[in-house]
Amino acid sequence: xxETVNFQDIIKKSMLHLExxxxxxxxxxxxxxxxxxxxxxxxxxIYRKSFRGVxxxxxYNVSFVLMAVITSLIIMTISTNIVxxxxxxxxxxxxxxxxxVKDPLDIVYMFWAISAGIASGAKMYPLALFGSxxxxxxxxxxxxxxxxxxxxxxxxxxxxxxxxEIRIQLRKLDSRLKSKTVRKDFTEVTVExxxxxxxxSFVHTISNIEGVHDASLVNYTGDYAQ
Numbered sequence: 001x002x003e004t005v006n007f008q009d010i011i012k013k014s015m016l017h018l019e020x021x022x023x024x025x026x027x028x029x030x031x032x033x034x035x036x037x038x039x040x041x042x043x044x045x046i047y048r049k050s051f052r053g054v055x056x057x058x059x060y061n062v063s064f065v066l067m068a069v070i071t072s073l074i075i076m077t078i079s080t081n082i083v084x085x086x087x088x089x090x091x092x093x094x095x096x097x098x099x100x101v102k103d104p105l106d107i108v109y110m111f112w113a114i115s116a117g118i119a120s121g122a123k124m125y126p127l128a129l130f131g132s133x134x135x136x137x138x139x140x141x142x143x144x145x146x147x148x149x150x151x152x153x154x155x156x157x158x159x160x161x162x163x164x165e166i167r168i169q170l171r172k173l174d175s176r177l178k179s180k181t182v183r184k185d186f187t188e189v190t191v192e193x194x195x196x197x198x199x200x201s202f203v204h205t206i207s208n209i210e211g212v213h214d215a216s217l218v219n220y221t222g223d224y225a226q
Contacts, residue, residue, distance in 0.1 A: 075121025
């Protein structure tokens with residue numbers, strides 16, 4: 001009878017043939033870390049230039065640079081050892097991030113930094129650099145496009161006598177009613193107004209209407225007012 005084939009022996013031989021333990025050159029290490037750092041700084045610059053939120057966070061922006069470099073380091077580490085790659089996948093699966101990300105665009109920046117780190121760690125430098133350049137141009141183009149037309153919330157508190165005149169003024173604007181609250185002494189309406197420039201003279205016009213208590217205009221991002 002022939003020798004019994006052991007499944008574990010087959011796995012061990014396969015891993016040896018796949019060069020489970022191979023080294024990475026110093027040149028690849030320097031190029032991978034340098035490429036990820038350059039892309040991380042590019043993401044840092046794009047995020048700072050295109051930021052349209054309420055409060056800019058320097059620490060959050062710096063995390064993109066570190067995220068790209070660290071991801072590149074992880075990819076270079078697991079690419080040299082199949083066994084280590086499986087163990088690291090299991091170790092990283094227990095990591096939980098508790099920080100709430102309010103802006104969906106911030107998640108895009110995170111994936112961008114991680115993707116750039118993966119491509120740099122896998123020695124796909126042209127893909128990492130060219131892909132990041134294309135993404136950066138798209139983000140800047142969209143951010144410039146956003147500035148041309150922004151949404152604002154116009155909040156008006158008025159008495160019943162000013163209702164008709166306010167309605168006439170709102171018809172002249174690109175507006176949409178968001179909410180209306182009626183109380184005994186006054187009525188409060190919240191209207192979404194789209195502006196293409198900084199001309200806000202209509203706020204003074206509305207506030208001068210007889211029966212208007214006050215009028216406020218705030219920038220609106222969709223999730224919260226600025």
